[in-house]
Amino acid sequence: MPVPRVLAHLAGAWHVERTVRDLADGSEGRFAGTTLFTPLPAPDLGGLLHQESGTFTWHGAARAAERTLRFLPGGPGADDATARVEFADGRFFHDLDLRTGHWTTDHLCVRDLYRGEFEVFDADHWRTRWRVGGPAKDLLLVTEYRRDRAAGSGERRTG
Known part of the structure; x- marks a missing residue:
């Protein structure tokens, strides 16, 4: 499904399930957990804060897990058609x-090398696949x- 405004599409709450x-x-x-995409504070107006939290189970041991990313408008004139994804500390991760x-x-x-797809x-379902290969990982x-429509989230309808 084409997404003309990626940031508007992602805004809100999402249920997340990942296999590793x-x-x-x-x-x-x-x-298993939740990802919240909420507006970034100034000076990053127009961007989204991606906050993921939940439980990761590996070799039978369950532990709390979380990560934070920043989704910024993709570039001059791009509005929110594309995004620049950064780690929480501002390092570049990938374009979207x-x-x-x-x-x-x-x-x-x-x-x-992390190769992401x-x-x-549809408006309520998307998937990522990351194939990680190199001397340290083969994942x-x-x-x-x-x-999560119950959380009051939904795509911000724009123009």
């Missing part, structure tokens, strides 16, 4: 362009996002 497979040894873990409903991107982390199915992370 270690392709080297076959072990598998799971994350869902105008066709699908996006592939890479992120090099030391010597491990994003796919939007597949698949995350399903489902909009």
